[in-house]
Every structure is written in structure tokens, then in C-alpha cells.
Amino acid sequence: MDTNLNAVPDVVILRLPLYIRALNVLLNEQKDVVSSRQLGSFLQMEPAQIRKDLSYFGRFGKQGRGYNVEFLVNELGQILGLDRKWLTCLVGMGRLGQAIINYPGFAPEGFDIVAAFDSDTRQIGTDVGGIKVLPMLSIGPTIEKRKVAIAIVAVPAQQAQSVVDQLIHAGIKGILNYAPVALKVPTDIVMRNIDPVVSLQSLTFYLLRNQQR
Amino acid sequence: MDTNLNAVPDVVILRLPLYIRALNVLLNEQKDVVSSRQLGSFLQMEPAQIRKDLSYFGRFGKQGRGYNVEFLVNELGQILGLDRKWLTCLVGMGRLGQAIINYPGFAPEGFDIVAAFDSDTRQIGTDVGGIKVLPMLSIGPTIEKRKVAIAIVAVPAQQAQSVVDQLIHAGIKGILNYAPVALKVPTDIVMRNIDPVVSLQSLTFYLLRNQQR
DNA sequence: CGATGTGAAGCAATTCACAGCT
DNA sequence: AGCTGTGAATTGCTTCACATCG
Known part of the structure; x- marks a missing residue:
């Protein structure tokens, strides 16, 4: 595994916010661990795709257990730059x-x-x-x-x-x-x-x- | 060419409205013929992709000339069902x-x-x-x-x-x-x-x- | 066992390149 | 000469399948 951000397909980046959304819902439900299968059924997508997507950025899961929800949501947030403020303006x-x-x-x-x-x-x-x-x-x-x-x-x-x-x-x-x-x-x-x-x-x-x- | 609508990739369907948008702009500019190269430079995409996309539905162009703008916009509108009214409701x-x-x-x-x-x-x-x-x-x-x-x-x-x-x-x-x-x-x-x-x-x-x- | 991480396989989409029409 | 339409080649993405680990 290499973590070269330039090698990550755009479609993968587009999916990360959806993972974050889902993980936040799970966090609210006090769930602390989630498997790719559970997340996949929640988002109506293949577990393998979720695992492959995440593997572009690191090894976030534990074999036999799954992913720690809070940890994963933080990691993904950091990857996307959501751990800081973005100054924005509105025209119109x-x-x-x-x-x-x-x-x-x-x-x-x-x-x-x-x-x-x-x-x-x-x-x-x-x-x-x-x-x-x-x-x-x-x-x-x-x-x-x-x-x-x-x-x-x-x-x-x-x-x-x-x-x-x-x-x-x-x-x-x-x-x-x-x-x-x-x-x-x-x-x-x-x-x-x-x-x-x-x-x-x-x-x-x-x-x-x-x-x- | 077969025109089996079930065989058209979803990404192609998602691009048709963008073609329609562009063609309508060209119509307003009184342009009556456009080539895939011109349309591609307008939409910042490959001419070959436009030709391939359109070829899923028929043969709309003329070799050596290009596509008739008005004809193409009507054809695409018909394919997407934009030639009729869609009753819509709003909740919230x-x-x-x-x-x-x-x-x-x-x-x-x-x-x-x-x-x-x-x-x-x-x-x-x-x-x-x-x-x-x-x-x-x-x-x-x-x-x-x-x-x-x-x-x-x-x-x-x-x-x-x-x-x-x-x-x-x-x-x-x-x-x-x-x-x-x-x-x-x-x-x-x-x-x-x-x-x-x-x-x-x-x-x-x-x-x-x-x-x- | 149960689930991850990942090469390899399989599938899908894009781009090439050119025959053929105008 | 210019441009379409399209098989073939290429590139990219998804899914499989399994070694590996907790």
C-alpha cells in the first residue's frame, strides 16, 4: 500500500462524503464498530467496494471485527480536509x-x-x-x-x-x-x-x- | 447499431442533458450545424465520447458536416422524454x-x-x-x-x-x-x-x- | 470464525484510428 | 477535405477470492 493521493480515482473521492454521512448516523446510534458488510447494506453498495476504497488511504479496520466508527469518520474527515474551517463566499x-x-x-x-x-x-x-x-x-x-x-x-x-x-x-x-x-x-x-x-x-x-x- | 435502451450505460444518460444545454445555447446563437469537435471544446470533453454516446441512439450526424443543432436537440429531448409535461409535486x-x-x-x-x-x-x-x-x-x-x-x-x-x-x-x-x-x-x-x-x-x-x- | 486488505480477474467506459460517406 | 460512426485497443473501475490476522 502506497497512499499516493494522486492515484486515487475521482469516483472514490466522491464516495467518501457518503461514507462519512453514514458513519455519523451510526455514531448517533451509539454503534462503535461497523463491518464493510453492514455499511454496504446501509448504503446499498458492495462491501468489497468499500474496503477497496478505504484501502487507498490506509488500513483502518481490524480483521475479524470491522472498523471503529469514530476513528474512521475522523480519518476520512482528515483526508477530505473537513477537520478545519473553509472560508466561503456567496455571490447572488x-x-x-x-x-x-x-x-x-x-x-x-x-x-x-x-x-x-x-x-x-x-x-x-x-x-x-x-x-x-x-x-x-x-x-x-x-x-x-x-x-x-x-x-x-x-x-x-x-x-x-x-x-x-x-x-x-x-x-x-x-x-x-x-x-x-x-x-x-x-x-x-x-x-x-x-x-x-x-x-x-x-x-x-x-x-x-x-x-x- | 441496435438501439436497445437497456444497453445504454447510465453515464451516457447522465450526459445527455448537458448536450441539450449546450445545443440550446448554440441554437440561440443561430448556429445550425455543429461538429463533435466543436461541441467537445464547448463542454471540455472528447469529441469521440460525444460521437460514441450519440451512436447508442441512432445516426444523427452527417459525415463531413456534423450535426444539425435543432434536429439533435429534438432527438435527445425525445429520448429523455422531455417532449412532454411531467406532473411534479413538492413536499416541504x-x-x-x-x-x-x-x-x-x-x-x-x-x-x-x-x-x-x-x-x-x-x-x-x-x-x-x-x-x-x-x-x-x-x-x-x-x-x-x-x-x-x-x-x-x-x-x-x-x-x-x-x-x-x-x-x-x-x-x-x-x-x-x-x-x-x-x-x-x-x-x-x-x-x-x-x-x-x-x-x-x-x-x-x-x-x-x-x-x- | 469473521472480517480486513489486496492481487488478480472480470467488466465497463473511454479513446483510438480509420473506413466510408458528403 | 472534413467529419461521422464504430470495431478494436486501451484505460479505469468493480468484484472476486483468499491469505492473513485478531
Whole structure:
């Protein structure tokens, strides 16, 4: 075993947060040890895949017993960098932006929204969820001064590319994009897209196929 | 070429909506023909992958020329079942539910939200975005009577599994889940999860890895 | 025994490369 | 000449199966 992080397949990284979610549920249920078989039945996946995934990073289990839940959740958190705070900003304070900034799920996981931006002059200066809304022109200086690493983009599709360009120019390295467009970013920038319509549009294929039969 | 829809890999189905998005942009730009190379550079992917993906469904292109944009977007829409309306309901009318029901992106793509449910007695009976909020007990009768096929779940994590069980019992076949939990559904139910925290938690891995070097 | 960790095997997806059409 | 459609080659991922250990 080698633990070369560059050799870990992307799909494996995408699954780690799901393992963490499941392990936290088990922790709440006072379970202190779990086997790959139990975790697999919980997440509806093959035990072998879980063991192989974990083996990219180390030997976390005990033969004949399984994995210590608390230990494993901490190890995985460390691998993903969840053992520290990530300064985050939000661009776009429309209805979606409002919902995002008021969503209580980010902070407990270490994603602290420390700045918010909008182009609407009526929004600028108002206080939303304890954060003052700044004008778009403040994006650069704010990100640089506060060393914000992640941006959440919740602007209309038309503005998204220009906003993302500004963010990257200011030093942002990770982007969570809610705008329904395919954005272009340099290879060293990590982006995730959240687009409910795209999700539904592949879902319907299976609905169609399942219904005729 | 055979066009057996059961033989199409899931990853291919997941990419079709992205092609549609891109093609619609090109349509707006009055482009009437596009090559796999152009589309690939637009979407940052390999031309061969696009051609192979499309070849699962038919021969849509012309050699030496490329693909007719309007024709291809219509074909793909038909394959995914986007050429008709999908009756959709929304469960959970908190901040997230409000944002979802007011999001103007669903209806133009054929996803009509025709019913909304909540457990909060103060919400029930109110009118949100032209739709009256019904109590949870109405889920079954409403879905059955109106033949709703898709449900969007925007309730707290704790209630999500029970809500999903009710929806499936009432005949829902597709679920777009916003609750941050791993839900269990039968194999004939199609589910998509939207969880921004999970998205961020894999993003951070690459931020960590890129910064040390 | 019971369960991990892991090479090897098997399967799936991507990319190559080129015949064939326009 | 340019570009599609597609077998073949390649690359990547998942699952098997078992040595090994508690």
C-alpha cells in the first residue's frame, strides 16, 4: 500500500462524503464498530467496494471485527480536509442566495460563509443572516484580504461566467455553481455543479423506460 | 447499431442533458450545424465520447458536416422524454421549498409543480406561487388522483425517509431528494440527490491536494 | 470464525484510428 | 477535405477470492 493521493480515482473521492454521512448516523446510534458488510447494506453498495476504497488511504479496520466508527469518520474527515474551517463566499442574493445563506447545514460541516455579494443596489448594504451584502466590485479585495477559498455562485445563468472569471482572478480555488450553464474554468480550479433540472432530465429517461413494460 | 435502451450505460444518460444545454445555447446563437469537435471544446470533453454516446441512439450526424443543432436537440429531448409535461409535486415548504417553488427553471423544461405539501399548520391552506399548500395526509389521494409522477423532497433529514415511503406508496416513480440523508428506495424507483455539503466535501480534497505543490 | 486488505480477474467506459460517406 | 460512426485497443473501475490476522 502506497497512499499516493494522486492515484486515487475521482469516483472514490466522491464516495467518501457518503461514507462519512453514514458513519455519523451510526455514531448517533451509539454503534462503535461497523463491518464493510453492514455499511454496504446501509448504503446499498458492495462491501468489497468499500474496503477497496478505504484501502487507498490506509488500513483502518481490524480483521475479524470491522472498523471503529469514530476513528474512521475522523480519518476520512482528515483526508477530505473537513477537520478545519473553509472560508466561503456567496455571490447572488436572490431567492436562491437567500435560501443558501440561511441554510443551517454548511457551518456545522466547516463551511463558513463570511461574505455575500450582489449587483442589486437595493440589496447592497442590507444584512442577511448576520452578513452584510457587498457590491460586486468588492469581490476581488474581499477575497484577497480574507483569503476566501471557496465561492458559491447563485447568480442568473447569463452573469455566471463573468462572475466566475472575477472570482478566479481574485484567487478562488473551488466553486459550487448553482447557475444552469456549463462554465469554463482552468484545470486547477475545482467546480461542482448543482442543477436540479439536469438531474430531472436524466431521471425521466428511466421513468419512460420503466413504465413501458 | 441496435438501439436497445437497456444497453445504454447510465453515464451516457447522465450526459445527455448537458448536450441539450449546450445545443440550446448554440441554437440561440443561430448556429445550425455543429461538429463533435466543436461541441467537445464547448463542454471540455472528447469529441469521440460525444460521437460514441450519440451512436447508442441512432445516426444523427452527417459525415463531413456534423450535426444539425435543432434536429439533435429534438432527438435527445425525445429520448429523455422531455417532449412532454411531467406532473411534479413538492413536499416541504420551508425556506428551501419556497425557493424551489419560485424557481422559474422547472416549468419551461416541462416539469410542472402541481401540488405542494407541508406539515406546518400555519403553512397549510396558504397560497405559494399560485399553488395551495396541502397537509401531508393529502399526499396519497392527490398523487393518485392527479397521476403525479415525480416528487421533489425538501423536508428536514429526519422526516425524509417517512415522506419518501408515503410518496412511493402513493405511486411516485421518480424522486429529487434535497434532504441530506441516504434514503432507501426500491429498485424500480429512480432517485437523484442534491446535497451541496456532499458536493463541497469532495471538492475540498482537491483544494488540499492542489495547494501543497 | 469473521472480517480486513489486496492481487488478480472480470467488466465497463473511454479513446483510438480509420473506413466510408458528403 | 472534413467529419461521422464504430470495431478494436486501451484505460479505469468493480468484484472476486483468499491469505492473513485478531
